Amino acid sequence: MAVTEVYEFYQRMEDERIILSFKGEFTAELLTSFLNILESKMIELRIDSSKKKRVFNVLIECFQNLYHHIAITDYNDDVLEIKKSALVIVKHYEGDFIVRTGNYIENIKINDLRRKLAMVNSLDSDELRGLYQMKLANDPRTDKGTAGLGLIDIARKSKSKLNYEFIEIDEFSSFFCLKVIIE
Amino acid sequence: MEKFSLNGSAKTPTIHFDGDTGVLEFSGRSIPENSVEFFAPLNEWLEVYQNHPKGETIVDMKLEYFNTSSSKCILDFFKRLEKINGHSTTVRINWYFEKDDEDMAEAGEDYGAIVSLPFEIIEVDEI
Known part of the structure; x- marks a missing residue:
């Protein structure tokens, strides 16, 4: 990248209304910093408290997914290092917040994730609430200790359909792109 | 009885459980990575409390x-709490x-629908 391209890069982010972004490995501490920065930004933008909480909830669950579910095996250390890295972008445009995430995923896990995404997208808000309640009451924890409610919660709090795409990288892995709009 | 007291952090709630009054208060945010580990001491404390609870146990969330x-x-x-409700408290x-x-x-409301405990949903200006 030429020296001046940083300006173009900056300008692009500006045009895209990106208010916060991070690329790298997701750690437990990162979420706290992310929410802190966003909290000040929300005050500056005079975002009402219930919307702020909806955006935070979506981000919290996205982070939780990135933190717990990025597990790429069968690679040498160098590749693993890259594949543990993920991207999260927060945009603010005309009152809407858009959270976008990108991360590597093992191909063998795609079908299951696709099924979950298609299911939450097929439900309206009452049905999502019913599903959440049912799973909360009856489902055991996953082997990672999580509740298995993340995507349902993201769909409920965003009040919009989830946009997603899987880009195949090689025979083992793909890149999973998720876009959540909080109006 | 000893009080259970936990000061909140950016990711964890403040919890005060006073065994002498039977009042438990949860406040703040609860977003730890490992929730099971975070809630374990509270559950342990409840196990001690339930042997000699107050007549009324009030939980403020x-x-x-x-x-x-x-x-x-x-x-x-x-x-x-549902298990001990109606027995000694x-x-x-x-x-x-x-x-x-x-x-x-x-x-x-969702919790109220799942567990059989008296639930009051209270609106306030600020938490």
Whole structure:
């Protein structure tokens, strides 16, 4: 990248209304910093408290997914290092917040994730609430200790359909792109 | 009885449980990575308390927001309370939500529908 391209890069982010972004490995501490920065930004933008909480909830669950579910095996250390890295972008445009995430995923896990995404997208808000309640009451924890409610919660709090795409990288892995709009 | 006291952090709620008054207060946010580990001491404390509880146990939930992993732990905790309710103590849950925060009000209603404990959903100006 030429020296001046940083300006173009900056300008692009500006045009895209990106208010916060991070690329790298997701750690437990990162979420706290992310929410802190966003909290000040929300005050500056005079975002009402219930919307702020909806955006935070979506981000919290996205982070939780990135933190717990990025597990790429069968690679040498160098590749693993890259594949543990993920991207999260927060945009603010005309009152809407858009959270976008990108991360590597093992191909063998795609079908299951696709099924979950298609299911939450097929439900309206009452049905999502019913599903959440049912799973909360009856489902055991996953082997990672999580509740298995993340995507349902993201769909409920965003009040919009989830946009997603899987880009195949090689025979083992793909890149999973998720876009959540909080109006 | 000793009090259970935990000061909140950026990711964890403040919890005060006074065994002498039977009042438990949860406040702040609950978004730890490992919720099970975070809630374990509270559950242990409840096990001690339930041997000699007060006639009335009041739980004030004043949460700002919480992650789905915590939501499961909160339910587990309510289920523990459900078991002791009516035996040696009467349990009551006050679930607070900030004005316009429908999501938090709904969350309280959802818990109220799952566990058989008296639930009061209370709107306040600020939590």
